Amino acid sequence: MSTVAPPSDPESNPRVKAVFDDIRATRKSDFINNMWLWLAFDPGLLERTWAEVKAVMATPSPLDPLVKEMLYIAVSVSNGCGYCIHSHTAAAKAKGMSEAEHADLLRVISLAAKTNQLATALQVPVDAAFDAAAER
16 A cells, blocks of 8 residues: 555646656656656655656666666565566566566576575675775
């Protein structure tokens, strides 16, 4: 159950309408998903969040857009965000993620979770060769 109610007419607020219009233009779709609808309860939060998402996920960078979506899925699994798992899995599939890639991604997520827990439980010291601070 949601902790806030989305505005009944979010686009009556010009700030919200401007963000929604930018989402539509950036994504080349008329669909405004629930995350944005619910964030519209606070136009400032909506603006800041969309600006960050657009800068990281929709702006060309050294990471391929599909890789970004797959990373988002992995972090969402780690954080237990069902909404983000579903929305970014759909986005990854729309960007070409195959069923085999999805299965492989889930194997990597599962393995990383297991070995992270083992390393944490055992309190394994970081090898000097892996110490990023020592490389400076």
